[in-house]
Amino acid sequence: MNNKTLVIWFGFFSGICFVSFASGASQEFPVSPPPITEGMFPCSSCHASMEVNRQKRELKDEHSNIKLHHAETMRWCLDCHDARNRDKLRLYNGELINFTESYRLCGECHGNVYRDWRAGIHGKRTGYFAGGKRTYLLCAHCHDPHDPAYRPIKPEPPPLKPLEGRAGHFLKNR
Amino acid sequence: MREKDYTRREFMRNLSLTALGSLSLPIFFSACSKQEKEDFLQKHFKEMSEEEKRHVIAKLEQRYLEQYGKKFHISTQEAVPGTLWGYGLELSKCIGCRRCVYACVKENNNSRVSPQLHWIRVLRLKRGNLINLEDSEHYYDPEMVPEKGYVYLPVQCQQCEDPPCVKVCPVHATWKEPDGIVVVDYNWCIGCRYCIAACPYKGRVFNWAEPNIPKEELNPSVHYLGNRPRMKSTVDKCTFCIQRVRSGRYPACVEACPTGTRKFGNLLDPKSEIRYLIENKRVFRLKEDLGTEPKFYYFFES
Numbered sequence: 001m002n003n004k005t006l007v008i009w010f011g012f013f014s015g016i017c018f019v020s021f022a023s024g025a026s027q028e029f030p031v032s033p034p035p036i037t038e039g040m041f042p043c044s045s046c047h048a049s050m051e052v053n054r055q056k057r058e059l060k061d062e063h064s065n066i067k068l069h070h071a072e073t074m075r076w077c078l079d080c081h082d083a084r085n086r087d088k089l090r091l092y093n094g095e096l097i098n099f100t101e102s103y104r105l106c107g108e109c110h111g112n113v114y115r116d117w118r119a120g121i122h123g124k125r126t127g128y129f130a131g132g133k134r135t136y137l138l139c140a141h142c143h144d145p146h147d148p149a150y151r152p153i154k155p156e157p158p159p160l161k162p163l164e165g166r167a168g169h170f171l172k173n174r
Numbered sequence: 175m176r177e178k179d180y181t182r183r184e185f186m187r188n189l190s191l192t193a194l195g196s197l198s199l200p201i202f203f204s205a206c207s208k209q210e211k212e213d214f215l216q217k218h219f220k221e222m223s224e225e226e227k228r229h230v231i232a233k234l235e236q237r238y239l240e241q242y243g244k245k246f247h248i249s250t251q252e253a254v255p256g257t258l259w260g261y262g263l264e265l266s267k268c269i270g271c272r273r274c275v276y277a278c279v280k281e282n283n284n285s286r287v288s289p290q291l292h293w294i295r296v297l298r299l300k301r302g303n304l305i306n307l308e309d310s311e312h313y314y315d316p317e318m319v320p321e322k323g324y325v326y327l328p329v330q331c332q333q334c335e336d337p338p339c340v341k342v343c344p345v346h347a348t349w350k351e352p353d354g355i356v357v358v359d360y361n362w363c364i365g366c367r368y369c370i371a372a373c374p375y376k377g378r379v380f381n382w383a384e385p386n387i388p389k390e391e392l393n394p395s396v397h398y399l400g401n402r403p404r405m406k407s408t409v410d411k412c413t414f415c416i417q418r419v420r421s422g423r424y425p426a427c428v429e430a431c432p433t434g435t436r437k438f439g440n441l442l443d444p445k446s447e448i449r450y451l452i453e454n455k456r457v458f459r460l461k462e463d464l465g466t467e468p469k470f471y472y473f474f475e476s
Contacts, residue, residue, distance in 0.1 A: 120447040121264075121455070124434035129447070130422035142433070150433065152318040156272035160290045161313060 029118070031136045034099040041099075043086035052083045069147040080105060080145070106139045209237070218346070219359040219399065231398065238394075238403065246394045248402055251420045253353035259414050259469065260354075260448040261425075262437035262457075263328060265304075266475040269433055270296050270319045270326030277430030278330075281415060282401035283393055285385035293412040294427060295376060297327040307460075330427075331356065331377035331412035332460060332468030339369035339378060348409075353420070354441075354469055355413050357399035365407035374461050375468075378411045414438070441469065 046062075056076045059066065068075070082088045088096035089105050097104055107114030116122035123142065127134045142150065203211050212233065217226060231248045238246040275294045278284070284291040297310035301323050310327070320326070337356050340348050347362040348369055370378045384406045396402040397417035404410050415425035419438070428436040439446030448471070451457065455473040462468075 116454075119450045119454075121262075121437060121451050122434065124429075124431065125447075126424060126429045128422045129424055129439060132422055137434070150269075152320060153269070153271055153432065155270060155314075155316065155319045156276050158272075158313045158315045159275075159292050159295070160287070 029103065029136045030134065031100055031103075031138050032141065034102065034138055035141055036099065041087070043081075047086040052078075054078060054083070066146045069149070070145065100138075102145070103139055106145070213361060216361055218362050220349070227398075234398075234402065242389050242392055242403070244389070244392055244394050246396060246402070249395075249397045249417060249420075250399075251397065253351050253355075254420060255352075256440075256442055257353045258441040259333065259419060260439060260441040260452075261333070261414065261470045262439075262448050262451045263470070263472050264435045264437070264455075264475065265325060265327060265472055267433045267435040268296075268326045268328060269435075270298060270314070270321075270324070271432065272296055273430045273432055274328060274427035274436065277426045278412070280391060281393055281418075281426035282413075283385070283387055283396065283403050284410075285381060285383075285387060285404075287386055289380075289382045289386075291379045291381065291385075291410070293377075293379065293410075294328055294330040297329060298324050299327060301325050327472070329375055329377070329460065330470075331373075331414075332375050332466070332470040333412075333414060335467035335469060336465060338372040338374065338464075338466060342368040342372040344368065351399075351416075355416055355419075356411070357413055357416065358409055358411065359399065360402075360404050360408040360410065363408045365409070367409060369409055374464055374466065378409050381406050381408050381410065 078090075080089055082090040082096055085096060087098075089099060089102055090096055091105060092108055103114065103117060107117075113122050117136075117139070120136075123139070124137045125134050126137075139145070206214070216230060219227075222230065227250050231250065234248055235246050238244065275292050275296065278293050279286065279291070282293065284293065295312050297307065297312050298314045298321075299306070299310050303309060304325065304327070307327075314321075314324075333354055333356055335350075335354065337350055340350055340356060344366060345362060345364055347364070348356060348358045350356050365380070367380055370376075370380060381404050385404055387403065392403070393401060395417060397413075397420070400413045400416035415423075415427075418425055424438055425436075428438050437447050437451060439448035441448055443449065451473055452471060455475075457471040457473040459468045459471060
């Protein structure tokens with residue numbers, strides 16, 4: 001092997017290393033348990049004995065609560081859930097991942113949000129930012145993957161107006 | 175012009191006033207309780223020796239135990255070297271739900287009613303009207319948030335690098351710590367409220383009466399300069415949860431926010447979340463033209 005080939009091989013391998021580090025797959029994110037409805041997991045306990053039906057259709061017997069509002073014209077269950085192993089999610093390249101790593105699947109389309117999430121800017125982290133355990137929330141903790149728009153919530157009560165807060169107190173007790 | 179000489183009358187008046195004053199001091203001390211006497215003679219926090227701090231902490235812990243029936247842990251932890259705290263808040267995500275407001279009240283042992291003291295005020299503004307803060311509303315109370323056509327702007331102490339509140343305090347009861355947190359020595363505060371008038375962000379509140387906290391909701395893990403239960407006639411304010419951040423924990427409002435709007439980190443650490451957002455997002459600070467140099471960055475999704 002001459003020097004030129006060596007240089008090319010070196011370049012190739014360092015490129016592989018760079019890509020794998022840059023992809024973020026090598027980084028680990030401690031997350032809270034995925035928000036799966038109780039009693040649903042493992043999915044294979046029902047699906048293992050069922051035949052795979054790739055037909056896009058309205059679900060009537062099970063999962064009838066799921067209304068797909070997430071680019072539904074071009075997507076179906078099996079784009080994200082693996083057909084053969086229902087306990088896993090499936091990336092574009094065919095790699096199977098656990099529900100605890102679902103951010104990698106979301107990141108395939110939402111790349112800029114994924115980048116912010118990894119940096120701790122999109123989404124929420126709790127615990128210790130230094131010298132202790134820090135927990136990430138998964139995308140699915142806030143956005144239902146089947147219908148990801150954030151739902152409105154009830155606000156906490158407004159502050160008391162000055163009269164209610166102080167003078168009002170005395171007036172009431174007079 | 176020559177100064178007027180003292181007349182005999184004036185001399186007699188001053189003499190009697192001095193005598194009255196020196197006589198009344200022992201009377202004052204005999205009239206107040208031992209506790210009040212100790213508090214009155216207590217030094218400024220920054221002038222206390224380690225021994226004196228320990229004594230004061232022990233005294234306070236004992237007092238809280240008697241008053242609230244709870245064992246408190248009062249920390250006097252100093253600023254961690256190499257830290258300068260900064261805060262980030264994403265306006266495109268805030269939905270105005272006020273979870274932060276009440277998490278803050280609970281964490282920091284604020285008085286609940288009469289007086290009701292909130293360190294965070296969530297302003298509601300018409301979309302497209304962000305610069306006119308005088309048109310904001312903070313008593314909004316809809317069924318559900320976010321409302322269409324509005325943005326929400328939570329405001330709390332901005333931990334200015336050049337804080338006007340510190341400048342105006344006539345007794346140096348408030349100052350900026352080395353990690354950038356503006357704190358108050360509640361015992362040294364005389365309650366003149368100059369700082370409240372000076373703050374352009376309405377970041378400070380006043381204990382008009384003895385605080386009103388349900389005993390079972392007290393947070394016993396406190397910092398002397400932060401969330402220890404206060405007394406009547408002192409000013410208090412957000413300290414970025416000094417009791418939490420100095421040991422590496424996120425502030426309570428950051429953890430309470432359901433949308434992940436609130437970010438926190440060390441401005442001196444290039445890998446921190448706050449540095450990432452300053453470098454990658456469009457940030458602004460409130461009332462930058464006043465030159466107060468807040469360490470509280472608002473930002474947008476870009």
